Amino acid sequence: HSPTARAAPEEEPASAALDALRSVATLPAELRLALAREELSLVFQPIFRCEDGAVASMEALLRWNSPVRGPVPPDRFIPVAEESGLIVPIGAWVLRQACAAASAAGGSWRLSVNLSPVQFQQPDLASMVAGILRDTGLSAERLVLELTEQMSLSRYPSARETIRRLRAMGVALALDDFGAGFSNISSLRGFRFDLLKFDRSILALPPAQREPVLSALLAIAGAFGLEAVVEGVERPEDWALLRRLGAGYAQGFLLGRPEPGLGAALVRAPVPAPSDRAPLLS
Ligand code: C2E
Ligand code: MG
Ligand code: MG
Ligand code: MG
Numbered sequence: 503h504s505p506t507a508r509a510a511p512e513e514e515p516a517s518a519a520l521d522a523l524r525s526v527a528t529l530p531a532e533l534r535l536a537l538a539r540e541e542l543s544l545v546f547q548p549i550f551r552c553e554d555g556a557v558a559s560m561e562a563l564l565r566w567n568s569p570v571r572g573p574v575p576p577d578r579f580i581p582v583a584e585e586s587g588l589i590v591p592i593g594a595w596v597l598r599q600a601c602a603a604a605s606a607a608g609g610s611w612r613l614s615v616n617l618s619p620v621q622f623q624q625p626d627l628a629s630m631v632a633g634i635l636r637d638t639g640l641s642a643e644r645l646v647l648e649l650t651e652q653m654s655l656s657r658y659p660s661a662r663e664t665i666r667r668l669r670a671m672g673v674a675l676a677l678d679d680f681g682a683g684f685s686n687i688s689s690l691r692g693f694r695f696d697l698l699k700f701d702r703s704i705l706a707l708p709p710a711q712r713e714p715v716l717s718a719l720l721a722i723a724g725a726f727g728l729e730a731v732v733e734g735v736e737r738p739e740d741w742a743l744l745r746r747l748g749a750g751y752a753q754g755f756l757l758g759r760p761e762p763g764l765g766a767a768l769v770r771a772p773v774p775a776p777s778d779r780a781p782l783l784s
Contacts, residue, residue, distance in 0.1 A: 530586040532568060533579055537592055541567055544599055545760035548767065549614065549731060549753045552745050555771035559646060561614040561753070562600035563760050564592070580618065589618045594630060601638040601645070607764045614646040616678065622649070625660045628667035635671075642672035648699065650678040651689060665693055676731070681719065690726050698723045702734020702754070713743060720749055742774055 536542055542564060549559040566574045583589040597615050604613040621627055635642055647668065655661045665675055676697035677689065681704050690698075700719055707715055716732070723730035735741050735754025744752050757771045 529579065529582045530588065532570065533566070533583055533586070533588055533592075536566055536568065537588075537595060541569065542592065542595065543567065543762070544596065544603070545762055546600075546603075546764050546766065547753060547760040548758040548769065548771075549751050550757050550771040552749050552752050555773040557611045557767050557769065557771075558751055559612040559614045560604065560764060560767050561648070561760075562596060562603075562616070564596055564616075584618050584620045587620070589620050590624060593618060593621045594634075597631065598634050598638065601634050601640040603764060604644065605638045605640040607767065609767055610644075611767050612644050612646050612674070613640065614648055614676065616648045616650065619649065619651065619655060619658065619661075622655065622658050622661040622664055625664075627660075627664050628671070631668060631673065632671060643674075646674045646676055646697065648676040648678040649695075651683055655689060655693060662693065669694060669696075677728075679733075687722075690722075690728070695726075695728060697731055697751075698726070698728040699731040699733055699753075705732065705734045705736070705740050705754075713747070716743070716749070717747055720747055723750075738774075741771070745774065 544562045545565055546560040546562055548557045549561060550556065551558045564576050564580070566576075566579050568574050580589065583592050597617075600613055600615050617627075624630070631645075631647075634640075635645065649655070669675060674696040675694070676699050677693075677695045678699045679701045680698050682701035700716075704716055704719065705712065720730050729750045731751040731753060732740075732744055732749050733753050735744065735752045735756050737756060740754065741752065741756060752771070758766050758769065
Protein backbone atom coordinates (compact mmCIF):
# COMPACT_ATOMS: atom_id res chain seq x y z
CA HIS A 503 0.00 0.00 0.00
CA SER A 504 1.46 3.37 -1.01
CA PRO A 505 1.07 6.37 1.31
CA THR A 506 -0.98 8.24 -1.32
CA ALA A 507 -3.44 5.35 -1.63
CA ARG A 508 -3.96 5.49 2.12
CA ALA A 509 -4.52 9.26 2.26
CA ALA A 510 -7.47 9.29 -0.12
CA PRO A 511 -10.00 7.22 1.89
CA GLU A 512 -9.36 9.44 4.93
CA GLU A 513 -10.48 12.54 3.07
CA GLU A 514 -13.48 10.97 1.40
CA PRO A 515 -15.55 10.35 4.53
CA ALA A 516 -15.00 13.96 5.66
CA SER A 517 -16.29 15.41 2.39
CA ALA A 518 -19.12 12.86 2.23
CA ALA A 519 -20.15 13.87 5.75
CA LEU A 520 -20.04 17.53 4.72
CA ASP A 521 -22.19 16.78 1.67
CA ALA A 522 -24.69 14.93 3.85
CA LEU A 523 -24.74 17.89 6.25
CA ARG A 524 -25.35 20.40 3.43
CA SER A 525 -28.06 18.15 2.03
CA VAL A 526 -29.85 18.04 5.40
CA ALA A 527 -29.36 21.78 5.97
CA THR A 528 -31.18 22.76 2.78
CA LEU A 529 -34.13 20.36 3.32
CA PRO A 530 -36.33 22.79 5.30
CA ALA A 531 -35.85 25.53 2.67
CA GLU A 532 -36.63 23.10 -0.18
CA LEU A 533 -39.67 21.78 1.67
CA ARG A 534 -40.93 25.34 2.23
CA LEU A 535 -40.89 25.88 -1.55
CA ALA A 536 -42.30 22.41 -2.29
CA LEU A 537 -45.81 23.35 -1.17
CA ALA A 538 -45.94 26.52 -3.30
CA ARG A 539 -44.35 24.75 -6.28
CA GLU A 540 -46.89 21.91 -6.16
CA GLU A 541 -44.27 19.21 -5.62
CA LEU A 542 -46.43 17.57 -2.94
CA SER A 543 -49.15 15.08 -3.79
CA LEU A 544 -51.30 12.43 -2.15
CA VAL A 545 -51.66 8.72 -2.69
CA PHE A 546 -54.42 6.59 -1.12
CA GLN A 547 -54.14 3.11 0.36
CA PRO A 548 -57.26 1.04 1.19
CA ILE A 549 -58.03 -0.45 4.60
CA PHE A 550 -60.21 -3.56 4.36
CA ARG A 551 -62.78 -5.07 6.72
CA CYS A 552 -61.53 -8.59 7.48
CA GLU A 553 -65.01 -10.10 7.71
CA ASP A 554 -66.00 -9.55 4.09
CA GLY A 555 -63.05 -7.84 2.37
CA ALA A 556 -64.96 -4.58 1.82
CA VAL A 557 -63.07 -1.27 1.71
CA ALA A 558 -63.68 0.37 5.08
CA SER A 559 -61.37 3.33 4.61
CA MET A 560 -58.83 4.98 2.33
CA GLU A 561 -55.68 6.36 3.99
CA ALA A 562 -54.15 9.49 2.46
CA LEU A 563 -50.35 9.35 2.37
CA LEU A 564 -48.18 12.31 1.45
CA ARG A 565 -45.61 12.19 -1.35
CA TRP A 566 -42.86 14.70 -2.19
CA ASN A 567 -41.38 14.57 -5.65
CA SER A 568 -38.44 16.99 -5.46
CA PRO A 569 -37.02 18.25 -8.77
CA VAL A 570 -33.52 18.07 -7.21
CA ARG A 571 -33.73 14.94 -5.06
CA GLY A 572 -36.41 12.90 -6.78
CA PRO A 573 -39.02 11.19 -4.60
CA VAL A 574 -38.28 11.81 -0.90
CA PRO A 575 -39.95 9.28 1.47
CA PRO A 576 -42.25 10.72 4.19
CA ASP A 577 -40.18 9.08 6.93
CA ARG A 578 -37.37 11.42 5.77
CA PHE A 579 -39.23 14.72 5.27
CA ILE A 580 -42.07 14.57 7.85
CA PRO A 581 -39.58 14.88 10.77
CA VAL A 582 -38.01 17.90 9.00
CA ALA A 583 -41.44 19.44 8.51
CA GLU A 584 -42.21 18.84 12.20
CA GLU A 585 -38.97 20.45 13.44
CA SER A 586 -39.42 23.52 11.24
CA GLY A 587 -43.15 23.90 12.01
CA LEU A 588 -43.89 23.46 8.29
CA ILE A 589 -46.04 20.45 9.17
CA VAL A 590 -48.80 22.90 10.18
CA PRO A 591 -49.43 24.41 6.69
CA ILE A 592 -48.50 21.12 4.97
CA GLY A 593 -50.85 19.14 7.25
CA ALA A 594 -53.69 21.58 6.55
CA TRP A 595 -53.04 21.21 2.80
CA VAL A 596 -53.12 17.38 3.10
CA LEU A 597 -56.41 17.44 5.00
CA ARG A 598 -58.07 19.85 2.54
CA GLN A 599 -56.92 17.90 -0.55
CA ALA A 600 -57.90 14.53 0.93
CA CYS A 601 -61.32 15.70 2.16
CA ALA A 602 -62.08 17.33 -1.20
CA ALA A 603 -61.13 14.13 -3.07
CA ALA A 604 -63.17 11.86 -0.76
CA SER A 605 -66.17 14.20 -0.86
CA ALA A 606 -66.10 14.32 -4.66
CA ALA A 607 -65.74 10.52 -4.93
CA GLY A 608 -68.70 9.83 -2.64
CA GLY A 609 -69.21 6.33 -1.27
CA SER A 610 -69.62 5.15 2.30
CA TRP A 611 -65.96 4.31 3.03
CA ARG A 612 -64.12 6.57 5.42
CA LEU A 613 -61.11 8.78 4.79
CA SER A 614 -58.07 8.38 7.05
CA VAL A 615 -55.64 11.29 7.34
CA ASN A 616 -52.41 11.27 9.36
CA LEU A 617 -51.88 14.11 11.80
CA SER A 618 -48.57 14.99 13.41
CA PRO A 619 -48.51 15.47 17.20
CA VAL A 620 -47.10 18.92 16.39
CA GLN A 621 -50.45 19.81 14.80
CA PHE A 622 -52.06 18.98 18.15
CA GLN A 623 -50.10 21.89 19.66
CA GLN A 624 -52.31 24.21 17.61
CA PRO A 625 -55.18 25.27 19.88
CA ASP A 626 -57.36 25.90 16.78
CA LEU A 627 -56.87 22.43 15.24
CA ALA A 628 -60.49 21.35 15.82
CA SER A 629 -61.79 24.59 14.22
CA MET A 630 -59.43 24.09 11.29
CA VAL A 631 -60.80 20.57 10.75
CA ALA A 632 -64.41 21.83 11.08
CA GLY A 633 -63.70 24.55 8.50
CA ILE A 634 -62.25 22.07 5.99
CA LEU A 635 -65.19 19.67 6.45
CA ARG A 636 -67.60 22.54 5.84
CA ASP A 637 -65.71 23.83 2.77
CA THR A 638 -65.33 20.39 1.15
CA GLY A 639 -68.77 19.03 2.12
CA LEU A 640 -67.31 15.85 3.66
CA SER A 641 -69.39 14.64 6.60
CA ALA A 642 -67.48 14.39 9.88
CA GLU A 643 -68.54 10.73 10.26
CA ARG A 644 -66.48 9.86 7.17
CA LEU A 645 -63.23 11.26 8.62
CA VAL A 646 -60.67 9.33 10.68
CA LEU A 647 -57.65 11.20 12.01
CA GLU A 648 -54.59 9.01 12.65
CA LEU A 649 -52.21 10.11 15.31
CA THR A 650 -48.80 8.56 15.77
CA GLU A 651 -47.07 8.87 19.09
CA GLN A 652 -43.55 9.82 18.02
CA MET A 653 -43.66 12.19 20.95
CA SER A 654 -45.68 11.80 24.09
CA LEU A 655 -49.09 13.41 23.64
CA SER A 656 -49.13 14.45 27.27
CA ARG A 657 -46.45 17.02 26.39
CA TYR A 658 -49.19 18.99 24.65
CA PRO A 659 -51.72 20.42 27.11
CA SER A 660 -54.26 21.28 24.37
CA ALA A 661 -54.22 17.73 22.89
CA ARG A 662 -56.85 16.35 25.27
CA GLU A 663 -59.30 19.19 24.62
CA THR A 664 -58.68 18.96 20.85
CA ILE A 665 -59.42 15.20 20.85
CA ARG A 666 -62.60 15.81 22.86
CA ARG A 667 -63.80 18.48 20.42
CA LEU A 668 -63.03 16.37 17.34
CA ARG A 669 -64.90 13.35 18.72
CA ALA A 670 -67.83 15.55 19.68
CA MET A 671 -67.98 16.66 16.01
CA GLY A 672 -68.24 12.99 14.94
CA VAL A 673 -64.66 12.61 13.69
CA ALA A 674 -63.02 9.28 14.63
CA LEU A 675 -59.53 9.14 16.13
CA ALA A 676 -57.00 6.36 15.54
CA LEU A 677 -53.80 5.72 17.46
CA ASP A 678 -51.32 4.78 14.71
CA ASP A 679 -48.25 2.52 14.87
CA PHE A 680 -49.21 0.91 18.19
CA GLY A 681 -46.52 -1.56 19.20
CA ALA A 682 -43.73 0.71 17.95
CA GLY A 683 -42.31 3.91 19.38
CA PHE A 684 -43.85 5.42 22.48
CA SER A 685 -47.31 3.86 22.20
CA ASN A 686 -48.38 2.32 25.49
CA ILE A 687 -51.30 1.45 27.71
CA SER A 688 -51.32 4.79 29.50
CA SER A 689 -51.95 6.64 26.22
CA LEU A 690 -55.04 4.42 25.75
CA ARG A 691 -56.28 5.37 29.21
CA GLY A 692 -55.45 9.05 28.98
CA PHE A 693 -56.88 9.80 25.54
CA ARG A 694 -60.11 8.67 23.94
CA PHE A 695 -59.48 6.89 20.65
CA ASP A 696 -61.84 4.89 18.40
CA LEU A 697 -59.31 2.74 16.55
CA LEU A 698 -55.99 1.16 17.31
CA LYS A 699 -53.59 0.56 14.40
CA PHE A 700 -50.96 -2.08 14.96
CA ASP A 701 -47.57 -1.37 13.45
CA ARG A 702 -46.41 -3.64 10.65
CA SER A 703 -43.50 -4.83 12.83
CA ILE A 704 -46.06 -7.14 14.56
CA LEU A 705 -46.74 -9.16 11.39
CA ALA A 706 -42.97 -9.20 10.72
CA LEU A 707 -42.37 -11.21 13.92
CA PRO A 708 -41.15 -14.82 13.53
CA PRO A 709 -44.05 -17.31 13.13
CA ALA A 710 -43.74 -18.60 16.71
CA GLN A 711 -44.40 -15.10 18.13
CA ARG A 712 -46.66 -13.61 15.46
CA GLU A 713 -49.91 -15.29 16.47
CA PRO A 714 -49.66 -15.03 20.29
CA VAL A 715 -48.53 -11.38 20.12
CA LEU A 716 -51.28 -10.49 17.67
CA SER A 717 -53.91 -12.26 19.80
CA ALA A 718 -52.74 -10.37 22.87
CA LEU A 719 -52.87 -7.03 21.03
CA LEU A 720 -56.36 -7.74 19.67
CA ALA A 721 -57.41 -8.47 23.25
CA ILE A 722 -55.96 -5.12 24.36
CA ALA A 723 -57.96 -3.32 21.65
CA GLY A 724 -61.11 -5.19 22.78
CA ALA A 725 -60.48 -4.39 26.45
CA PHE A 726 -60.44 -0.67 25.61
CA GLY A 727 -63.44 -0.92 23.30
CA LEU A 728 -61.35 -0.03 20.24
CA GLU A 729 -61.53 -1.32 16.67
CA ALA A 730 -58.26 -2.97 15.58
CA VAL A 731 -56.48 -2.30 12.29
CA VAL A 732 -53.42 -4.41 11.46
CA GLU A 733 -50.80 -2.87 9.14
CA GLY A 734 -48.30 -4.63 6.90
CA VAL A 735 -50.36 -7.49 5.43
CA GLU A 736 -47.86 -8.69 2.82
CA ARG A 737 -48.45 -12.47 2.60
CA PRO A 738 -51.59 -14.56 2.09
CA GLU A 739 -50.92 -16.26 5.46
CA ASP A 740 -51.04 -12.82 7.21
CA TRP A 741 -54.49 -12.18 5.76
CA ALA A 742 -55.67 -15.70 6.68
CA LEU A 743 -54.32 -15.28 10.23
CA LEU A 744 -56.12 -11.94 10.74
CA ARG A 745 -59.39 -13.42 9.57
CA ARG A 746 -58.94 -16.48 11.79
CA LEU A 747 -58.16 -14.35 14.87
CA GLY A 748 -61.15 -12.12 14.21
CA ALA A 749 -59.19 -8.89 13.63
CA GLY A 750 -61.40 -6.00 12.55
CA TYR A 751 -59.47 -4.35 9.73
CA ALA A 752 -56.34 -4.94 7.64
CA GLN A 753 -54.00 -2.89 5.48
CA GLY A 754 -50.98 -3.92 3.44
CA PHE A 755 -49.30 -4.35 0.09
CA LEU A 756 -50.93 -7.78 -0.47
CA LEU A 757 -54.40 -6.23 -0.33
CA GLY A 758 -53.79 -2.81 -1.87
CA ARG A 759 -50.85 -0.47 -2.46
CA PRO A 760 -50.89 3.31 -2.11
CA GLU A 761 -52.09 4.75 -5.45
CA PRO A 762 -52.70 8.29 -6.75
CA GLY A 763 -56.45 7.89 -7.34
CA LEU A 764 -59.33 6.71 -5.18
CA GLY A 765 -60.13 3.87 -7.60
CA ALA A 766 -59.03 1.24 -5.08
CA ALA A 767 -62.07 2.23 -3.01
CA LEU A 768 -64.15 0.19 -5.44
CA VAL A 769 -62.09 -2.98 -5.04
CA ARG A 770 -62.83 -5.74 -2.53
CA ALA A 771 -60.03 -7.76 -0.94
CA PRO A 772 -60.07 -11.46 -1.83
CA VAL A 773 -61.72 -13.28 1.06
CA PRO A 774 -60.35 -16.82 1.24
CA ALA A 775 -62.89 -19.59 0.81
CA PRO A 776 -63.46 -21.67 3.99
CA SER A 777 -61.29 -24.45 2.54
CA ASP A 778 -58.34 -22.02 2.16
CA ARG A 779 -58.36 -21.23 5.85
CA ALA A 780 -55.78 -22.72 8.13
CA PRO A 781 -57.34 -25.40 10.36
CA LEU A 782 -58.10 -24.29 13.90
CA LEU A 783 -56.46 -27.43 15.26
CA SER A 784 -53.49 -28.93 13.50
P1 C2E B 1 -48.32 5.22 8.49
O1 C2E B 1 -49.36 6.25 8.73
O2 C2E B 1 -48.20 4.13 9.49
O3 C2E B 1 -48.63 4.67 7.04
C1 C2E B 1 -48.36 3.35 6.63
C2 C2E B 1 -47.05 3.26 5.92
O4 C2E B 1 -46.74 1.89 5.69
C3 C2E B 1 -47.05 3.91 4.53
O5 C2E B 1 -45.72 4.35 4.25
C4 C2E B 1 -47.42 2.74 3.64
O6 C2E B 1 -47.01 2.91 2.30
C5 C2E B 1 -46.65 1.65 4.30
N1 C2E B 1 -47.23 0.33 4.07
C6 C2E B 1 -48.53 0.00 3.91
N2 C2E B 1 -48.69 -1.33 3.75
C7 C2E B 1 -47.45 -1.87 3.81
C8 C2E B 1 -46.95 -3.21 3.70
O7 C2E B 1 -47.68 -4.18 3.52
N3 C2E B 1 -45.61 -3.36 3.83
C9 C2E B 1 -44.76 -2.33 4.02
N4 C2E B 1 -43.45 -2.58 4.11
N5 C2E B 1 -45.19 -1.04 4.14
C10 C2E B 1 -46.53 -0.82 4.03
P2 C2E B 1 -45.40 5.82 3.76
O8 C2E B 1 -46.43 6.29 2.79
O9 C2E B 1 -43.97 5.81 3.34
O10 C2E B 1 -45.57 6.70 5.06
C11 C2E B 1 -44.73 6.55 6.16
C12 C2E B 1 -45.24 7.34 7.33
O11 C2E B 1 -45.16 8.74 7.07
C13 C2E B 1 -46.72 7.10 7.65
O12 C2E B 1 -46.86 5.90 8.37
C14 C2E B 1 -47.05 8.34 8.45
O13 C2E B 1 -46.64 8.19 9.78
C15 C2E B 1 -46.19 9.38 7.78
N6 C2E B 1 -47.03 10.17 6.87
C16 C2E B 1 -47.39 9.91 5.59
N7 C2E B 1 -48.21 10.88 5.10
C17 C2E B 1 -48.38 11.78 6.11
C18 C2E B 1 -49.11 13.01 6.26
O14 C2E B 1 -49.83 13.48 5.37
N8 C2E B 1 -49.02 13.66 7.48
C19 C2E B 1 -48.27 13.16 8.50
N9 C2E B 1 -48.22 13.84 9.66
N10 C2E B 1 -47.57 12.00 8.41
C20 C2E B 1 -47.63 11.32 7.24
MG1 MG C 1 -51.29 6.17 9.29
MG1 MG D 1 -49.16 3.22 10.86
MG1 MG E 1 -46.21 3.24 10.24
